[in-house]
Amino acid sequence: MNTLYEPAIHLQQVSFSANDKTILKSITGSFPKGKITTLVGPSGAGKTTLLKLCNGLLSSTDGQILIDNQDISTYEPTALRQHVGIALQAAPMIAGTVFENLALPRSLQEKGLTEQEAIQYLQDVGLDQSFLQRPTNKLSGGQRQKVSIARTLINQSSILLLDEITSALDRQSVQEIETLIATINKKYNVTIIWITHNLQQALTIGHYTWVMMDGELIETGKSSLLNAPKNPRVAEFVQGVNA
Amino acid sequence: MTYTTLSLTLIFVLIPLLLSKTLKLGLEKDTIIATLRSIIQLLAVGYILKFVFEAQSYLYIFLMVALMILVATLNARKKGAGIKGITWKIALTLIVIEVVTQGVLLGFNIVPATAQYIIPISGMMIGNAMVLSILFLNRFTAEITSHHNEIELILSLGGTPKQAIHRQLINAVKASMIPTIESQKTIGLVQLPGMMSGQIIGGADPIQAVQFQLLIIFALLTTATLSSIMIGFLSYPALFNERMQILEMK
Numbered sequence: 171m172n173t174l175y176e177p178a179i180h181l182q183q184v185s186f187s188a189n190d191k192t193i194l195k196s197i198t199g200s201f202p203k204g205k206i207t208t209l210v211g212p213s214g215a216g217k218t219t220l221l222k223l224c225n226g227l228l229s230s231t232d233g234q235i236l237i238d239n240q241d242i243s244t245y246e247p248t249a250l251r252q253h254v255g256i257a258l259q260a261a262p263m264i265a266g267t268v269f270e271n272l273a274l275p276r277s278l279q280e281k282g283l284t285e286q287e288a289i290q291y292l293q294d295v296g297l298d299q300s301f302l303q304r305p306t307n308k309l310s311g312g313q314r315q316k317v318s319i320a321r322t323l324i325n326q327s328s329i330l331l332l333d334e335i336t337s338a339l340d341r342q343s344v345q346e347i348e349t350l351i352a353t354i355n356k357k358y359n360v361t362i363i364w365i366t367h368n369l370q371q372a373l374t375i376g377h378y379t380w381v382m383m384d385g386e387l388i389e390t391g392k393s394s395l396l397n398a399p400k401n402p403r404v405a406e407f408v409q410g411v412n413a
Numbered sequence: 414m415t416y417t418t419l420s421l422t423l424i425f426v427l428i429p430l431l432l433s434k435t436l437k438l439g440l441e442k443d444t445i446i447a448t449l450r451s452i453i454q455l456l457a458v459g460y461i462l463k464f465v466f467e468a469q470s471y472l473y474i475f476l477m478v479a480l481m482i483l484v485a486t487l488n489a490r491k492k493g494a495g496i497k498g499i500t501w502k503i504a505l506t507l508i509v510i511e512v513v514t515q516g517v518l519l520g521f522n523i524v525p526a527t528a529q530y531i532i533p534i535s536g537m538m539i540g541n542a543m544v545l546s547i548l549f550l551n552r553f554t555a556e557i558t559s560h561h562n563e564i565e566l567i568l569s570l571g572g573t574p575k576q577a578i579h580r581q582l583i584n585a586v587k588a589s590m591i592p593t594i595e596s597q598k599t600i601g602l603v604q605l606p607g608m609m610s611g612q613i614i615g616g617a618d619p620i621q622a623v624q625f626q627l628l629i630i631f632a633l634l635t636t637a638t639l640s641s642i643m644i645g646f647l648s649y650p651a652l653f654n655e656r657m658q659i660l661e662m663k
Contacts, residue, residue, distance in 0.1 A: 189661075227569055229656055247657040252571040262562035264580070278572040325571065 175202035177236070178329050178361035179224055179254075184233035186219055186385075193219045195385045196233065201329075201378075203238075206355050206362040208376035208393065210369060212407065215382040217365045218259060221331040224363070225256040237329070252279075255327030259334045259365075261318035263306035268292070268317050271306055275324040283324065291320040296346045311338035319347060323354070330354070332364040336371070344368075348375050369396055369411050383407065423448075466528050474528050478535045482507045485543035492550035493648065495662035502647040503546055506640050510542045511535055513639065514632050523628065534629070537608070541633050542640040545589050549641040550648075553585035557652065557662065564659055574653040582649055586641045593637040597630055606630075 177200035186194040194216045201207045209217045222228040223235060226247050235242040237254060245253070252275075263271050272291060273283040289299045295316040301309075309317065315338050322330065332351070336344045352375060354360050366372050372379050376393040381404045389401045399405040426448050433440040465473040486504045493499035515531065517523070524530040557564065560581055567577035600606060605613075608629060612622035653659055 225569055226656060227565060227658060229658065243656075248571045248573060251569055256569045258562070258566060258569060260562055262566040264563055264566070274567070275570045278567065278570055278576055321570070 175205065177201060178203040178238060180236040182234040184223065184230045184235060186223060186228065187231045193385050197387050199380065199387055199390055201361060201363050203361050204355070204359040205377040206351070206364060206375055207378040207380060208372035209363060209365045209380050209382060210367070210372050211382035216385040217382055218333055220382070221256060221333055221363065221365065225254050225331055226250045252325045253327055254329040254331065255322045255325050256331040257318050257322040257333060257335050261314040263314060263317070265306070267303050267305055269302045271317055272321055272324060275321060291323060294323070294350055295320045296343060312340065312343055315339060316343070327360070329361045329363070332362065334365050334367065337367065351375065369408060372396060381407070462532065465532065469528060474531050477532050478511060481536060481539045482511065485539050489543050489546040489550070492547050493554065495554060496648045497651040499648065502644060505647065506546065506643040507539055507542050509643060510538055510636050510639055514538045514635065518632070537629060538632060538636050541636050545593070545637050545640040546644050548589035548592070549585050549644055552588045553581065553645065553648065554662065556581035556584055561659070568657060568659065574650065574657055578649045578652065582645045586645055589641040590637050593633060597634070600630060
């Protein structure tokens with residue numbers, strides 16, 4: 171990865187195993203501060219696990235993770251998770267309304283969220299204020315993803331981890347979310363790490379790309395690497411996705 | 414009641430045996446085992462109680478109560494096998510319940526400090542707490558499994574384990590207490606409680622029997638609340654590690 175940039179997250183020989191199964195194998199690399207890095211690779215490559223390690227939902231079994239040059243284990247877990255936000259792939263919701271879900275990050279810190287703020291966050295993800303009092307079990311898959319994204323933004327984290335947040339969205343919504351994330355990245359200098367299966371998305375929105383396979387980091391560099399991969403396995407993967 | 418008269422009550426065992434055989438329910442073996450176990454266990458308890466009541470020794474009372482707590486703990490812990498340290502957590506809960514209930518009853522001279530009172534009341538309190546613990550653990554483990562994503566979500570947003578598990582804890586406490594509260598609402602209207610019926614059959618004044626029954630049901634309310642809340646608050650930290658990550662339940 172380009173060393174001109176200061177890393178927001180640096181992984182040094184990070185491995186992760188669970189139930190006698192190795193999921194990540196000695197990953198070393200950095201996510202540049204203030205940039206969008208996309209994570210691509212086949213299912214089961216360990217991408218989600220990698221994001222959960224960076225948010226502290228999991229701990230590596232080996233190696234070191236530095237967040238803003240500070241060892242992740244020295245962070246207080248709740249402070250780390252507010253600093254490094256994550257939008258989970260399943261877009262889980264607590265039982266209740268959209269507003270209750272949006273207010274959740276603040277209520278965990280015993281703070282409130284005004285209706286006006288909630289409406290603004292909803293509009294940012296392309297939902298109007300009529301959704302505010304809607305029970306979350308009445309939302310479509312795409313609407314859930316949008317609420318999940320809005321909820322992740324409320325902590326105003328410096329680093330955002332996005333796990334396939336547009337997989338259930340229609341084309342127009344995908345574009346709206348891409349624009350929103352690009353704006354957040356530019357306007358607030360938020361570092362974005364985005365798992366996607368959409369290579370076109372990785373090319374257009376990502377400054378950098380990591381290609382992962384079988385728990386290993388195979389190739390990294392500017393997103394344009396996807397146009398001409400050096401590694402034959404990556405080339406085969408890109409060809410397979412584009413076919 | 415003579416043993417000859419008692420043996421006539423085995424008719425009540427013959428009826429289900431015959432029905433099971435006729436309808437091919439396949440419950441004959443279990444019915445016979447249950448009958449034999451109740452005869453042996455209750456007769457043994459009867460003789461032990463007779464001995465303890467006559468001895469009036471606090472050591473024997475203590476040993477009887479300790480045995481009740483041990484058996485109840487071993488029975489209830491199976492339901493929380495995935496929770497680290499569940500055995501001592503249940504044991505501690507049952508000890509606190511025994512101390513609180515007997516503390517109030519004996520401390521305020523509500524009942525005399527004799528084996529005849531302490532042992533049966535302890536049996537009712539510990540037995541009820543055991544059932545409550547089983548109900549709580551059943552519901553709590555089911556809630557955690559089915560709401561794993563929600564718990565992880567709250568942690569991911571910067572919540573503490575207590576905040577992450579709050580809903581599941583409250584749901585399990587409520588669910589385990591509902592049977593106790595509901596049964597107390599209809600008490601006396603649908604069925605006469607066992608202890609009260611026993612006293613009345615034994616020739617006691619019905620009003621006195623009711624007074625004792627009230628004492629028991631009020632104490633059972635405390636037992637129900639304390640046992641589910643205590644087990645809940647003692648158990649949930651074991652579901653997380655020091656980095657506030659939820660552990661997989663084994």
